[in-house]
Structures are given as structure tokens and as C-alpha cells.
Amino acid sequence: MWVMEKDKKIGEVLGIQQEEMAVLLIVPLSQWAMYAVGERGLPKEAHQKLAEMLAFLQQQDEDAADNITAAKGPGSKAMKFCEDELMRNQKKQNTIATQLEKCKAKYTSARNGLKLAGFLTGKMQEKWQEEQLLIIKKRTEAVIERNNLELQAEYECKLRLLKEQEVSLKKELSGR
Template identity: 85%
Template structure:
């Protein structure tokens, strides 16, 4: 079965197609594909000729499908659309990162200030308010922590690398 799979993959033909092209009964090809039988000389020569033809095509670099990547092709349209999506994702990620950093910095400043003011308040309600502020700023720091910021930065770098790759693909390099 492995032999048929490899030959089928290389030639792009199914078992019944191979049998037709080699002028063999399907059962003979199936037995050859599973390694249970050899091919008649004529069929073996045709198979060798097909494989040689494809190998020659690969070596020539004559790819008749290069037009599929040319201007206006579906592949290029996909790359263009993907580039637009990528740039939108980059903008979103950069915005999220900046908001996260701003919230983190603000909360850190609030926590530092609350620590500074602790013990300086004369009223009990002021000290209670400081505890509420500390709790709120600690929650904000935890929610916008440095690990989350690093994750956003990593995602942003990946998106920028993808952008470079898409631009390279669109330029034909």
C-alpha cells in the first residue's frame, strides 16, 4: 500500500487511473501497489517514463502554475487581504499593549502614593479609603501585569514578522 501511496502522490493519479494508463486490470495494479505482484515489462516501462517526465519537469523549473501567484491572482489577493488583516491586528495589539502599560503604571503610582500616605491620615475614614485604594490598585496591577505586557509584545512582534513575510510574498521575493 505504501508503494501505491507514494506513486499516487507523485503522479497525482488514483488506482483506477493508473490501471487505465498502464493498460492493466485494476486488480493487477492494486496487487503491485501492495507489493504482492510485479508489473509486466510494458507497464513498468510506462510507469518509469511517467516518473521520468515528472522528474524532468521539476528539474527544468518549468512551473506552469506560476501564474497562480501573479498579479491579480487569488493567491496574491489572499496575501493582500491577509496583510490588511495583519495591520488591523497590529493596531489592535499595539492599542491593547499601550492601554495595559498605562493602567499598570497608573496603578503602580496609586499604590506608591497610598503607601506614602499610610500613617499620615488623621481620620479613620481616610485610612479606610487608603485600604480601598490599595486593594483597587493591586487588582489593576495584577490584571495588567508585566507578563501580560510581554505577551502582547510577543504577539505584536509575530504580527510584524508576518507583515514582512506577506510584503516579501507580494513583491515576488
Template identity: 35%
Template sequence: MRKKNIFKETLLVSQEDMALLLHVNKSQWAMFEIGERDLPNDAKLKLAKLLAVATALQEGQQKTDQEILQEGKINELLNKYINDNYIKQLSTLRKLETIQRKYHEALRTHHFICLLQNDNEISTKHQTLLQDMSNKAKNTMERHGLHVQLDYEVKLKTLQYEEKLLKKRLKKSDSA
């Protein structure tokens, strides 16, 4: 009959350490674990106390200083991520607004030039100038086009979703 090693699964306690805690040798403890040998009564009493402590740990007790320190580090890191995310959102939003503004300016310029080019009274010299202006507007529209705007919109939405996840995790960490 094989016995379950509670301590090895729930705690980082080696066979050597357990044997030392119970004042038995390692082979005695190892054979007890696999059900081939019994322990002395005083070792059984110590084992019962250790099992009671292990059970109490599983039921949840006061947090240790180390746990509180680790949770503090998590909260610090989450707050840093939230702040970094906020800066990235602002930067992405500004870039998106700039790209949208330049695109719409170029689009209005292109429409304006199209209207002027239809005027028969414009000289060839002015037609060449209008063509150059039209090319500049088209290039600007391409560099700041709807596909580029979509890319920034997706980045912004991703950052906003990440922010929600970080805040949710921070709230969960605060309530724990």
C-alpha cells in the same frame, strides 16, 4: 520486467486516456505498462512525442494563464493576511500601551497612598478613604499587571513574526 508509468506519476493521465491518446485499447496499454506486451510502431512514435512533452514540462516552460491566475490569488491572499496582521498589531499595541499606562498610574497612586498612610496626622476618616483608594489601585494593578502585559507582548511578537513570514512568502511568490 515492470516498466515505470511516467504519466501516472507526473500527470493526471488515466490508462483509458493514455490508450485513447495512443489509439490503442486499454488492455494493450496496461500490458505495455507492466512489460508484458509491445505497442504498435505508430503508438510508440506518439508515446515518444508525449514523453518529449512531459520531459519539457519537467524542465520548466512558460507559465500558463491558470498558473498566473493561481499565483495572483496567492499574492492577493497574502496581501490580505498582511493587512489583517497589521491591524491586529496596531490593536494589540494600543491595548498593551493602555494596560501599561493604567498599571503605572495605579502603581504611582499606590506609592502615594503608602506615603500618606504613614503620616500620623491623618484622621481615621481619611485613613478609610486612603484604604479604599489603595484597594482600587491594587485592583487596577491586578487587572493590568505585568502578567497581563506579558500576554500582550507575546501576542505582539507573534504577530510581528507572522508578518515577517508572510512578507517573506510574498517576496518568494513575487520572484517565482
């Protein structure tokens, strides 16, 4: 059964201003205003008209709920949207997962190169070898900075969000 929320005024539910409602129910504006706040009753005829209006709105709400259910059915635009969104989601997941793996691989490789350059510093006999190690250190530091742990965490966060969205879309498509 359709029940009006306590804190919702009857005018809000009906979508009609007080003056208009008083005219439709053929009652004085003051009587309708007092009825709307719960301080006065309505004549039997006006009360009957109001009940018919509320019953009509209740039926409209039920019909709208049926329409929403039908709009979500197989082959509907809503289902097509969910299917398309699921495909986009899976493509994004693949892209982000690939970016994350590349980022991790570059980071790990550069860290290893930096460690090795640090290990070899001071062990080289030629000045040009020491200069080459400095070049390697700078290059690997730049790679580490571009593929830092914060960037990896961002990729992981995006991937988790996409997986949660995937679960939600699959639930919607299965009708749960």
C-alpha cells in the same frame, strides 16, 4: 528531471493499484509486483508504456508548478488574499499596540497610587483619611491585577508574532 523517491513505491507515485497496473501493461500481476519491489524486470513494451506514464506525470508536475506560479502573480486571488491579510495584520498590530500602551499606563499609574497610599498610611490625622487610603489601595491593587505584567507580556508576544507575519506577507507580495 522527475525522479522517484527511493522510499516511495511506484504504485504510490502512479496512483494505480497493482492489479490495475498489470492489466494496463499487459503483464502478469506477479511480474508487476516483483518489478515494483525491484526484483524483476518488465518486457520492453511494458517498460515503454511505464516510461510514457512517468513522463506524462512529470509533465503534469511541471505544468502544475507553472500554474502555481501564475496563480501567485500580480492581480491573482492569492496576491489579493496576501494584500488583504497584510491589511488585517497591520490593523491587528495597531489594536494590540494600543491595548499594550493602555495596559502599561494603567499599571504604572496604579503602582504609583499604591506606593503613594503606602507612603501616606500612618501620616494621616483623621480616621476617614486612613479609610480613604485603604479604598485607594484596594482600587489600585485591582487595577494592577487587571493590567499585570503577564498580560503585558502576552500583548508583546502577540505583537511580535504579528510583525513576523507581516514580514512574511511582504516577502510573499514582493515575490521573494
